Amino acid sequence: MVDGLPWAAAFVLGAVVSPTDAVAATAIGRRLGLPRRVITVVEGESLINDATALVVYRFAVAAVLTGSFSLVDAGLTFLVSAAGGIAVGVGVGFVVTAVRRRLDNPPAELTVSLLTGYFAYLPAEALGVSAVLAAVTVGIYMGWRAPQLINVQVRLQGTAVWELLVFLLNSLLFVLVGLQLPVVLDGLSDVSTVRLVTEGVLVSLAVIVTRVAWVFPFTYGPRLLFRGVRARDPYPAWQPVALVSWMGMRGAVSLAAALALPLQTDAGLPFPGRERIVFLAFCVILATLVLQGLSLPLLIRRLGVRDDGLSEVEEARARIHAAGAILRLRNEGAINDEVMQRIERDLDLEDSRLDN
Numbered sequence: 001m002v003d004g005l006p007w008a009a010a011f012v013l014g015a016v017v018s019p020t021d022a023v024a025a026t027a028i029g030r031r032l033g034l035p036r037r038v039i040t041v042v043e044g045e046s047l048i049n050d051a052t053a054l055v056v057y058r059f060a061v062a063a064v065l066t067g068s069f070s071l072v073d074a075g076l077t078f079l080v081s082a083a084g085g086i087a088v089g090v091g092v093g094f095v096v097t098a099v100r101r102r103l104d105n106p107p108a109e110l111t112v113s114l115l116t117g118y119f120a121y122l123p124a125e126a127l128g129v130s131a132v133l134a135a136v137t138v139g140i141y142m143g144w145r146a147p148q149l150i151n152v153q154v155r156l157q158g159t160a161v162w163e164l165l166v167f168l169l170n171s172l173l174f175v176l177v178g179l180q181l182p183v184v185l186d187g188l189s190d191v192s193t194v195r196l197v198t199e200g201v202l203v204s205l206a207v208i209v210t211r212v213a214w215v216f217p218f219t220y221g222p223r224l225l226f227r228g229v230r231a232r233d234p235y236p237a238w239q240p241v242a243l244v245s246w247m248g249m250r251g252a253v254s255l256a257a258a259l260a261l262p263l264q265t266d267a268g269l270p271f272p273g274r275e276r277i278v279f280l281a282f283c284v285i286l287a288t289l290v291l292q293g294l295s296l297p298l299l300i301r302r303l304g305v306r307d308d309g310l311s312e313v314e315e316a317r318a319r320i321h322a323a324g325a326i327l328r329l330r331n332e333g334a335i336n337d338e339v340m341q342r343i344e345r346d347l348d349l350e351d352s353r354l355d356n
Contacts (some may be wrong), residue, residue, distance in 0.1 A: 002199050002276060003191075008064045009273040015057035016258050016277060017207055017284045021251025022046035023170065024293050029247070032300050033307040038240050042247050050253050051136040055081065057257055058130075064272060065265045084129025089137025092120040096142065100149045109154050110161055116142060173255040177282060180259065187275035199276075200283030207284050208248070208292070215245035239303040246299060249288040254281050 002010070022043045029039050055078065063069035096116050103109050117135040124134035142149075150158070188196060219241045223230040258281040261274050329335045 001202050002273075002280070003195065005273040005276055008060065008069070009271075009277060011060040012057065012064060012261070013203070013273075013277045013280060015053055015060050016254055016281045017203070017250055018056070019049045019053035019250070019253040019257075020046045020248050021253060022247075022249075023166065023251060024249050024289060025247035025296065028293065028296050029243075029300070032297055034243070034300065034305060035240060035307060038243055038247075038305070041244055045244075047136055047140070051085075051130070051133045053253070054132040054257065055130050061261065065262060067265070067267065081128075081130040082133055084127060085124050085131065085133030086137045088124040088127065088129060089120045089134040089139075090141055092116070092123070092134070093138045093141030093145070095119075096138070097145050097149065106154045106157050109150070110158055113142075113158060114161070114165075170252045173252050173259075176259055177255050177278075180278065181282065184275045184278045188279060196279065200280060200287070203280045204284050204287035204291075207250070208288065211248040212245040216241060219244075239305050242303060243296075243300065243305055246292055246296065249292055250281075250285045251289065254285055258282070 002013075005013070020042075022045075025042055026039050029042070059069075059074050059078065063074075093116075096112065096119065100109060100112060103112070116138055120134040120138040121131040124131040216238075220235060223233070223235055258278045261277060262271050263274070265271060326335065326340075330340055
């Protein structure tokens with residue numbers, strides 16, 4: 001339906017608009033008290049989507065640049081690249097974990113945290129395996145080991161640093177698109193405005209509808225087919241599944257992938273449909289952020305999905321463990337009466353804050 005876009009470029013477009021961006025969706029969800037499992041599913045899916053989409057993007061762009069594509073060769077290369085990237089990510093995560101265990105300096109630990117993705121990406125790129133999967137894998141590995149490595153001070157400072165960094169990167173990407181969009185539109189000056197709007201609407205609808213059609217079967221299908229999955233994790237209610245299917249907004253990764261498209265093929269010809277791909281990617285991002293983002297609060301209220309209270313249960317458990325540790329330290333003489341009184345006063349203030 002996109003006039004003049006060859007199949008190879010169409011696959012590039014598919015790879016560009018496939019990764020979801022959880023930032024906006026989870027921000028709204030947390031503010032409106034969505035169950036933590038829904039937030040976790042959306043965030044985890046976004047992380048995996050980024051990796052798989054960018055690997056597919058790499059193969060699709062290579063097919064356009066070289067003018068040739070072999071499904072068998074691409075499939076084998078994909079498997080080797082993915083396995084190699086995961087292996088590099090786990091290896092780097094193991095090394096970084098050993099280093100951070102020996103650190104007790106918040107600035108140094110935050111610096112290592114910021115550079116860990118590059119520690120995985122660069123060697124994977126040099127080895128010719130998936131650098132993106134390596135970076136994602138080391139991120140998951142370090143997130144799993146974080147409770148054993150990060151103290152309160154590093155966690156508080158790290159949260160502020162990463163939030164600021166994510167905000168700046170997202171802002172810069174949108175600024176870059178804003179700067180490139182006039183050039184892209186100039187390249188599409190021979191196409192009517194009605195045609196461009198129609199294509200943008202069609203591609204955006206395809207992205208939204210495909211996600212809804214995908215989430216429901218792949219949520220209930222494994223439970224229907226496999227008794228072990230069903231016993232371990234029973235059928236969820238349809239309302240949270242509907243919310244997950246609607247929280248598929250696109251954002252920074254799609255922008256970065258569109259802007260990274262080469263200008264020319266290996267034969268020296270212009271990259272086919274580059275302006276069209278950048279424009280349509282922008283349309284999909286705009287449509288999902290505006291349509292789905294603005295309608296998400298209303299949908300949450302209409303479906304009646306509310307917080308499952310897991311955060312409060314975990315906080316209560318943590319407070320019980322902390323109180324037990326304090327009592328043990330007091331019995332051992334490690335805490336004097338003055339410090340104990342201060343702790344009790346702080347706990348009373350915290351209880352009052354939670355009650356309010």
